[in-house]
Amino acid sequence: MTAVEGRHASHFPCSSRDRQYSSSIMCSIDRLLQKDVRLGLRPIPHFHFSAMASSLLYYLLLFFLLLSTNVSGHRHHSHHRRAPVLPGDGGDVSAAINLACRASRFPDLCESALSSLSSSLPPNPAPADLILAALAASSDGTKTARATAEDILGASASDLNRTAAARNCLEFLYLADHRVGVASSALSAGDLAGARLFTGAVALHQYDCWSAYKYVSDTQQVVDAMAFLSDLANVTGSAASMIAALQRYGANTSLWAPPQTERDGYWPDVAAATPPPEGFGAGVAGSCFSGNPDATVCKEGGEGCDFTTVQSAVDAAPVNSQQRHVIYIKEGVYEETVRVPLEKPNLAFVGDGMGKTVITGSLNADTPGVSTYNTATVGVLGDGFMARYLTFENTAGPDAHQAVAFRSASDQSILESVEFLGHQDTLYAHSLRQFYNTCRIAGTVDFIFGNSATVFHDCLLVILPRQLNPEKGESNTVTAHGRTDPAQPTGFVFERCTVNGSEEYMRLYRSKPAVHQVYLGRPWKEYSRTVFINSHLTEIVRPEGWMPWKNDFALATLYYGESGSDGPGANVATRVPWSSQIPAEHLGVYSVENFIQGNRWI
CATH class of the missing domain: 2.160.20.10 (Single-stranded right-handed beta-helix, Pectin lyase-like)
Incomplete structure (x- = not known):
């Protein structure tokens, strides 16, 4: 593996009416599809690149100084406002920054970034103010990185691999830009777990961009872009560390320290009402899905079929819908590459059974211009994705190296009774929160x-x-x-x-x-x-x-x-x-x- 990522349907009782869609569609989605849709997102990477990172720190600081006015001018947005539920503990701005950055694994970089934004902070900043400032810096840095990726793409027409890397970077940074807004909103609402999760996702996508460039770093422009991304992701990671400290120690920043793991002997507090092991899999046993699918895909078309390809059904699904949209995929082998974009949340794929409904492809990383991320037969970005009773497959073979059957960056995604067939890198559980129940995964x-x-x-x-x-x-x-x-x-x-x-x-x-x-x-x-x-x-x-x-x-x-x-x-x-x-x-x-x-x- 290489580094380079309407639950309110029309309600009918489960009956013979459903059998017109096949025996397996009846009751195909349980109560999971009937609840109100909840949207969300997740956390991530650190990486240290000492060579260029130190040389770019000066430029990064200049960047943050230039954007500080912009951050101040946008404090009316929801992801920049103060969170009254997280009060500060006194002290001037520089002292507050110093204490808060003790939570970072990169305290000097953290202090430099936040100090450059001090004019946009209130006189007595609360911990949330400091974290929001770091997220604002991350957002603006992401926009700068996107502009650089556009420039690299424009200069790489004759280089297939660099073109592919720049295009991947643009997708990763688009996702980062989206997730940083969600992270800031979660923090402002007092949802620390969500804020930490989503902040990590921002850093992950920044890291993904760095990683995409790693294999095409044969120009100074790409080298400089990598150095900028390394510092930017570590600033974002510092924000995640500060949120972790706020969770663990509270608002008294004098107690803050870098994050620890189980390996350090640290175990987070958990809900006392969750008894192991009975707590595992709670709520899995489902009931019938009451309702008809919103779209039906048939390999050969015909009466009662809306589409002949899965991708065409995805393309026709509503944009940014908060309702579950169920796509029933009839038995057959669908040879296609399927992409569910960020703007298509809450989609559900329902087939006629593992080995009966099969979506298959053969992309692999040995192909010029194709990274591991791009090899996925099915790739999902839209949150709240669900799938049941089908097979995702990559047939590239055991000698083809990285070849992904299914990739998910969908937060709160659920896959049940799904088969994943491949060899190396079959299932790319890329990011955010995912749940797999009674699945078969081969590789x-x-x-x-x-x-x-x-x-x-x-x-x-x-x-x-x-x-x-x-x-x-x-x-x-x-x-x-x-x-x-x-x-x-x-x-x-x-x-x-x-x-x-x-x-x-x-x-x-x-x-x-x-x-x-x-x-x-x-x-x-x-x-x-x-x-x-x-x-x-x-x-x-x-x-x-x-x-x-x-x-x-x-x-x-x-x-x-x-x-x-x-x-x-x-x-x-x-x-x-x-x-x-x-x-x-x-x-x-x-x-x-x-x-x-x-x-x-x-």
């Missing part, structure tokens, strides 16, 4: 990856043969989580899942088990976080459990936890020393309710 290397906060409940994780000549053996990893900053509340939680091999893989494994090695995960980024709870680990899981990425990278900062699993691969006595057993009293941290606030939207 070889890092086949579940990303930097989202995701819970996988009762899912089957299937290892496939990795190579064209698999008899010689291989090392496969189920996960590669990409958390880059301890302020990000992201991670992968697997609860009541099973890790097993396909029939072909099991035949190979049993013929020569020593050369066919399966690990639960490896750390893609420095603060990678993955836990397996109450799961079944078959004999293919190595006794060590977890695999390093390279040498000792991230081994002191990651968190890989286990609790209550069974099966021959679940013997914790032989685990690597840098993995952990989750204390029983802290299991509630990883419940659906606490980890992804699922009780609000599932």
